[in-house]
Amino acid sequence: xxxxxxxxxxxxxxxxxxxxxxxxxxxxxxxxxxxxxxxxxxxxxxxxxxxxxxxxxxxxxxxxxxxxxxxxxxxxxxxxxxxxxxxxxxxxxxxxxxxxxxxxxxxxxxxxxxxxxxxxxxxxxxxxxxxxxxxxxxxxxxxxxxxxxxxxxxxxxxxxxxxxxxxxxxxxxxxxxxxxxxxxxxxxxxxxxxxxxxxxxxxxxxxxxxxxxxxxxxxxxxxxxxxxxxxxxxxxxxxxx
Numbered sequence: 001x002x003x004x005x006x007x008x009x010x011x012x013x014x015x016x017x018x019x020x021x022x023x024x025x026x027x028x029x030x031x032x033x034x035x036x037x038x039x040x041x042x043x044x045x046x047x048x049x050x051x052x053x054x055x056x057x058x059x060x061x062x063x064x065x066x067x068x069x070x071x072x073x074x075x076x077x078x079x080x081x082x083x084x085x086x087x088x089x090x091x092x093x094x095x096x097x098x099x100x101x102x103x104x105x106x107x108x109x110x111x112x113x114x115x116x117x118x119x120x121x122x123x124x125x126x127x128x129x130x131x132x133x134x135x136x137x138x139x140x141x142x143x144x145x146x147x148x149x150x151x152x153x154x155x156x157x158x159x160x161x162x163x164x165x166x167x168x169x170x171x172x173x174x175x176x177x178x179x180x181x182x183x184x185x186x187x188x189x190x191x192x193x194x195x196x197x198x199x200x201x202x203x204x205x206x207x208x209x210x211x212x213x214x215x216x217x218x219x220x221x222x223x224x225x226x227x228x229x230x231x232x233x234x235x236x237x238x239x240x241x
Contacts, residue, residue, distance in 0.1 A: 040239050042131045048236030049134040050126050053145055056217030057122040064210060065115035071108035075209035079103060080201055099181050106174030107198065111206035113168035114161045118210060121160060125152040138240050142222050146215040154207065162203045169199060 063069050070076055079100060091097050129148075137144040169175045178198045221227045221237060228234045 040235060042135075044232060045138060045236055045239070046129070046131050046134045048232045049138055049145070050129060051230065052218075052221050052233055052237070053126050053129075053149070054123070056145075056214055056221065057119065057126070057149070060210060060213040060217055061115055061119045061122070064213060065112055065118075067109075067112060069115065070111045070206070070209060071105060075213060076104070077108050077111055077202060077205040077209065079107075093184055099177075103174065103178055103181070106169065106172040106177060107202045109172050110165050110168035110174060110202055111209070113171075114164040114203070114206055115210060117160045117164055118157060121153050121156050122149060125149055128152075138236065142219055143215050145218045146211055149214065150211050157207055157210075158203060161206060162199060165203045165206065166199045169202065174198065 063073075064075060091099070126149075133148065137148055141147075166175070175198055221233070222240065225234070225237075228237055
């Protein structure tokens with residue numbers, strides 16, 4: 001019915017020669033029909049976007065902070081590029097034959113532990129969002145919300161994640177394991193020396209995975225109407241359709 005209304009208005013505009021202002025008013029009326037019959041208010045836009053972000057962030061954090069959230073998903077943190085050479089050479093060193101897989105498991109477990117710290121930081125950023133922020137995000141690029149959160153929270157997330165990553169790496173003995181492995185590797189003649197420090201790399205990769213998953217959640221609610229599970233979400237995101 002709503003689509004027929006739009007076609008009807010377009011036909012009337014062409015035949016009757018509506019001026020620009022009249023056409024705009026009629027088109028807005030049609031859009032109101034598509035979004036439930038009433039214009040979208042500032043308060044609704046803000047609440048709807050915050051509701052969507054709360055849901056997307058909550059799902060992302062819950063997923064990644066669960067056991068194997070990183071380790072057995074597409075967000076798995078891989079070893080640094082230089083570590084591939086380390087792992088290959090260490091296969092022949094006693095005590096390090098399974099170095100690569102053991103290290104992978106340990107660093108991903110650390111990221112899963114750290115992810116639990118993310119939700120309160122995101123919630124704080126979402127609460128501080130202004131109406132103008134909300135409208136810019138709603139009418140912006142398909143990753144506008146993710147980029148807003150990244151800009152607003154990255155530094156704080158890094159500061160919160162890194163100590164947890166260090167603690168978790170140590171809980172799983174990952175830093176010692178990595179340091180010992182790299183130290184053993186660096187003693188091999190004629191190899192390029194590798195960096196034995198791991199926490200900065202794991203922290204940045206953990207955040208990369210987190211924002212990648214939030215971006216996926218954002219794209220879903222923008223493009224998949226079935227992901228808009230409340231009347232408010234359907235009304236708000238119909239505006240960007």
